Structure formats: C-alpha cells, structure tokens
Amino acid sequence: MTNRVSYAPQDLQKMCKQAERDQESKKLAVLIERVKQQIAERDHPGENKPRQDAGRLMRLPSRSVPLER
Secondary structure (H helix, E strand, O other), X not given: OOOOOXXXXXXXXXXXXXXXXXXXXXXXXXXXXXXXXXXXXXXXOOOOOOOOOHHHHOOOOOOOOOOOO
C-alpha cells in the first residue's frame, strides 16, 4: 500500500495559483512568437518562407481545464 501525500489547503492554493501563472506564461510566449512572425511577414512580404504552424509551437489546453478559474 502506498502512502498518499496530502497537502495543506494553503499549499494546494499556492500550487494552483502557480499553475495558473505558468499557464499564462506559456500563453504569453506563444503570443509573442505569433507577433514576431507577423512582424517578419509584414517587413519582408516577398520572401516565401515556410510559415510555422501554431500547433507546432505548443498546444494550450482549453479554458475548460478544472484547475483554471
């Protein structure tokens, strides 16, 4: 039989808030990459570079994830 780790309510709240911050940081990183791509495409419209697919960067979970607000 394995022992289960039980966290104090305050620790659980801290972990949830940290997970939310991490999630927001990942979303921000993806948005920054998209903006960089758009700026590059606008500055150099004649270049035929293969466009990076947003799905290749990082798939973000939907807003229905239980740990999010």
